[in-house]
Amino acid sequence: MLFKYSGYTQNGKSVSGTIEATDKNEAIAKLKAKSIYYKKISQSTPSILSKISLKKKEKIKVSLLATLSRDLSIYLKAGISIVNCIKLASNQYSHNKKVASFLNSINTFLDEGKSFSTALEMQQVFEIPAFYKQSIKVSEDGGMLAEVLLELSNFLKDQEKITKQISSAMAYPIFIVFVSVLMIAFMMIAVVPKKTSIFDQMNETLPPITQFTIKTSNFLSSNWHIIAIFIFFLVVFLKFLVKTNSRFKYY
Numbered sequence: 001m002l003f004k005y006s007g008y009t010q011n012g013k014s015v016s017g018t019i020e021a022t023d024k025n026e027a028i029a030k031l032k033a034k035s036i037y038y039k040k041i042s043q044s045t046p047s048i049l050s051k052i053s054l055k056k057k058e059k060i061k062v063s064l065l066a067t068l069s070r071d072l073s074i075y076l077k078a079g080i081s082i083v084n085c086i087k088l089a090s091n092q093y094s095h096n097k098k099v100a101s102f103l104n105s106i107n108t109f110l111d112e113g114k115s116f117s118t119a120l121e122m123q124q125v126f127e128i129p130a131f132y133k134q135s136i137k138v139s140e141d142g143g144m145l146a147e148v149l150l151e152l153s154n155f156l157k158d159q160e161k162i163t164k165q166i167s168s169a170m171a172y173p174i175f176i177v178f179v180s181v182l183m184i185a186f187m188m189i190a191v192v193p194k195k196t197s198i199f200d201q202m203n204e205t206l207p208p209i210t211q212f213t214i215k216t217s218n219f220l221s222s223n224w225h226i227i228a229i230f231i232f233f234l235v236v237f238l239k240f241l242v243k244t245n246s247r248f249k250y251y
Contacts, residue, residue, distance in 0.1 A: 002018050003024065004018055005031060005038050006038070006039050007037050015036060019104075024041065034111075057126060057127035062159060072086075073146045073147075073153065082110065090103040102123060117136040132152060136148070188217045188220050196214055
């Protein structure tokens with residue numbers, strides 16, 4: 001179950017949020033373990049729409065995951081337990097509700113005695129890459145969590161750097177293609193139809209390529225709005241496939 005709470009920390013700071021527990025007494029016990037004095041606590045009853053939205057995990061940003069991995073690695077190498085590491089990280093991201101919820105959810109599972117890899121698997125806030133979770137699981141079994149977290153951080157930073165370089169390299173060619181298509185479309189729709197009257201007065205058989213150009217221009221001029229709507233829905237459909245189908249995105 002999910003419980004909403006509001007209360008105060010030991011320092012007198014007002015806090016509020018949600019906590020997972022089997023019943024209200026367990027939720028209160030978990031708040032006490034976190035040194036939170038609750039003022040109000042009640043079971044959360046989300047609507048149908050919110051339940052549907054909770055099922056869909058948001059993909060975590062590579063830069064965020066890299067930074068978190070680096071910070072956790074530094075804390076662990078300083079001799080801090082993983083539970084306290086997550087708490088320290090949570091304090092740093094208190095201004096970001098999404099990240100704070102992610103870290104608090106992990107902290108809840110850690111308090112229940114679950115491993116870090118299991119907590120990453122069970123949390124419902126962010127979608128974590130499979131290779132990352134598997135690496136954490138192996139490193140926990142081998143007692144090398146701090147070292148592996150640092151390696152993962154470096155790998156993710158390199159991956160993000162390569163992605164940005166590819167995007168930068170593709171920006172100019174895409175711009176040129178886009179402008180070229182607009183120029184050709186403008187010529188075919190606005191300029192060519194004005195010149196066809198000249199060919200009509202000549203009463204001569206036109207070359208096949210010229211006839212093809214005129215017919216294409218007439219078709220675009222008559223159906224440009226239908227073509228524009230088709231292109232719009234095609235782009236939307238392709239973007240949907242890229243987000244939902246990993247194989248299509250790869251190709």
